[in-house]
Amino acid sequence: MDAKFIKDETLQGIANAIRAKAGTAEPIQTDRMADAINAISVGGGDSYKDLFWDTLQDQGRRTSYAHAFKAGWTDEIFTPKYNIAISARGALNMFDGTYIKNVKAALEKQGVTLDLSEATDVGQMFRASKVTHLPLLDFSSAVAANQVFMSCKDLEYIEGIRCSETTKIAANDSQGSFIGCTKLSHCIFSGTYISYLGLKECPLDKESILSVFHVLSPEASGKYAAFSLAAVNKAFETSEGAADGSTCAEWTALVDGVPNWTITLS
Structure with missing residues (x-):
């Protein structure tokens, strides 16, 4: 995922969600975002996925x-x-x-x-x-x-x-x-x-x-x-x-x- 093609607030929302699920405050590099998503999605459950896609797809409005x-x-x-x-x-x-x-x-x-x-x-x-x-x-x-x-x-x-x-x-x-x-x-x-x-x-x-x-x-x-x-x-x-x-x-x-x-x- 390339940061310059995603709104800052969208990217920030995704990063916040990942950090919350991973229990960390460490910054997430944009070129490692997909790996970070994959690392926590196994145990994240549907609630995590909903939050992630709600944010990425702007509730379907994107x-x-x-x-x-x-x-x-x-x-x-x-x-x-x-x-x-x-x-x-x-x-x-x-x-x-x-x-x-x-x-x-x-x-x-x-x-x-x-x-x-x-x-x-x-x-x-x-x-x-x-x-x-x-x-x-x-x-x-x-x-x-x-x-x-x-x-x-x-x-x-x-x-x-x-x-x-x-x-x-x-x-x-x-x-x-x-x-x-x-x-x-x-x-x-x-x-x-x-x-x-x-x-x-x-x-x-x-x-x-x-x-x-x-x-x-x-x-x-x-x-x-x-x-x-x-x-x-x-x-x-x-x-x-x-x-x-x-x-x-x-x-x-x-x-x-x-x-x-x-x-x-x-």
Whole structure:
């Protein structure tokens, strides 16, 4: 957790709660906050957790979680009490470098949701993290989405990404949101997409690839969608083990169906 992105009174309230439970008056360094939480949560009980999350989430009123769950956070201590609703740039670096793996399961276990429908910038939200599974991500208001999943080498599953004609998911090699996502096999796109999309490193399954074609806007001009050649060959193969999907009639028909888009394989 990075102190400069949390209100002073919020950080102080959390520190006071930790000291009270730990029976100490010693100061707590902000870069050790997650460790301090974990150390006392085992015996702290629900009353401690309630106090901690009431403070951190401002009784459910908090709308900016920029940098909130990065670095030292783990599945064990990520137990939010309230729904997480993000507005404006409040999702920036939210889980950047986090050790939380299954965000989807953690939210479901707590009975809470992640609402990004009003987030306009989701840059570096999960960058270089240990996440493996993510819930539905509503990027319909995201006019900026640079490096969202960049270097998420363990990411396997995203329930879905909801797009709109204003959604812009960075696709180039320096800012690309899916660069390094070499295990991502499932991600269902919905809505309408009109910007560049780079998925060339993702071994997407057939359902996921088909969903991309369903969202590519006929109004787009001069844009491209990049896929993994190996993923397409496997997903659309004409017989088991043939790995010939990129030359089959079904794939050709998909590409021909979006003449205003450049579809690339590599």
